[in-house]
Amino acid sequence: MFERRPLEVAPALLGWRLRSEIDGEAVEAVITETEAYEHAGDPASHAHHPVDGIRRSERNAAMFSAPGRLYVYRSYGIHWCANVVCWPEGEPGAVLLRAVDVLHGHDVVERRRPGRRSDRDRTGGPGRLCVALAIDGDHDGIDLLDPGSSIRLAAPAAPLPADRIVAGPRIGISTAAERPWRFGVRAHPTLSKPFR
DNA sequence: AGTCCGATTATCT
DNA sequence: GATAATCGGACTA
Numbered sequence: 001m002f003e004r005r006p007l008e009v010a011p012a013l014l015g016w017r018l019r020s021e022i023d024g025e026a027v028e029a030v031i032t033e034t035e036a037y038e039h040a041g042d043p044a045s046h047a048h049h050p051v052d053g054i055r056r057s058e059r060n061a062a063m064f065s066a067p068g069r070l071y072v073y074r075s076y077g078i079h080w081c082a083n084v085v086c087w088p089e090g091e092p093g094a095v096l097l098r099a100v101d102v103l104h105g106h107d108v109v110e111r112r113r114p115g116r117r118s119d120r121d122r123t124g125g126p127g128r129l130c131v132a133l134a135i136d137g138d139h140d141g142i143d144l145l146d147p148g149s150s151i152r153l154a155a156p157a158a159p160l161p162a163d164r165i166v167a168g169p170r171i172g173i174s175t176a177a178e179r180p181w182r183f184g185v186r187a188h189p190t191l192s193k194p195f196r
Numbered sequence: 197a198g199t200c201c202g203a204t205t206a207t208c209t
Numbered sequence: 210g211a212t213a214a215t216c217g218g219a220c221t222a
Contacts, residue, residue, distance in 0.1 A: 035214070043209095044214070050209055059207060077205030079215050096214055127215050172214055192215095 001155070002067035002145075006036035006086040006093040011167070011183040013084065015160035018100055020133040020151045027105035027133050029123065030156075032188045033098035035170050036181040037083070039091060043175040046073065047092030054092055061141075063092040068145040068153070072130075072137055079127030082135045084144060084153070098171070098182070099124040099190045102132065118189070125192040160185065168195040 002009055011034070019028040037045040040053040047063050049055035056064055062071040063085060071083040071094050083094035100123050102109050109122060109132045116122040123132045130136065135151060144153040167180045171193060184191050 037214070046214080048209090057208075073214080074204095074206060076203080076213055076215050078203065081214060083214090098214090121217095125215070170214070174213090 002084060002086050003088050004086065006038055006095050007181060009084065009086045010034040010036040010095045010181065011165050012159070013095055013097075014165060014183060014185055015156040017103070017154040017156065018097070018133065018151070019154065020135060022134040022150050025105065025108045025134070027102065027108050029100035029102045029129075029133065031097060031099075032101050032190045033124070033182070033184040033192060035096040035098055035183070037094050037096060038181075039087065039093050042179075044170065044173040044177075045092070045094075056092070060092065063094050064090055065141060066143070068143060070135075070139055070142045070144050070151060072135060072140040074137065075127065080130040080136050081126040082130055082133075082139075096126060097129055098126050099184070099188075099192050100129050100132070101188065101190045120190055120192065122190075124190040128192075166195040 013031050013034050016031045046060040047054045065085055066089045067086055069085040071085050075081050082097045086093040112131055113122055123129050142149050164186050166184050166186045168182050170182045
């Protein structure tokens, strides 16, 4: 599933379940929005380098790790963002998780993000999602496919039908902004931003 | 609903 | 030293 290009993994990940069990509190959610960050040739990727094509650094090291691992980075000095690593080990690439829909653990999410009035406000957006599931830099590099991990992925019973998936340009980047590499569940209330 | 702006810090083009 | 895969509050209307 994850040992292929992020561009294929990103739409396929919609409908998958993400479960975190941290500090004894479990939250399970369905992935509703993703973005692909590709290999060499994607200037918006953290692994991109204008001269070398790709370059490994301390921050992006997890992007080069085995498929199905977690890559977590800090955005704007404030927010954590969570990605699923793709490609075979050694090839950098990842899918940014941009929104989820909570299935179990609504009370835990309410405690972590009190007083939110909409699902979008609770778990729509990469930073919001990380707060709701208590994902932070300590979880960088963990294996999402290992049943012993505090954060795990699980496949849906049936894949999401293609006609329920929409695509559009990625959000918040300055280069290669026109590539339609953001994917979402059509008209879902948790979407961080509408597709048009 | 849409737009503008400040927060805050690891990373490095 | 500038930048950033964002968010939330304040404002307009």
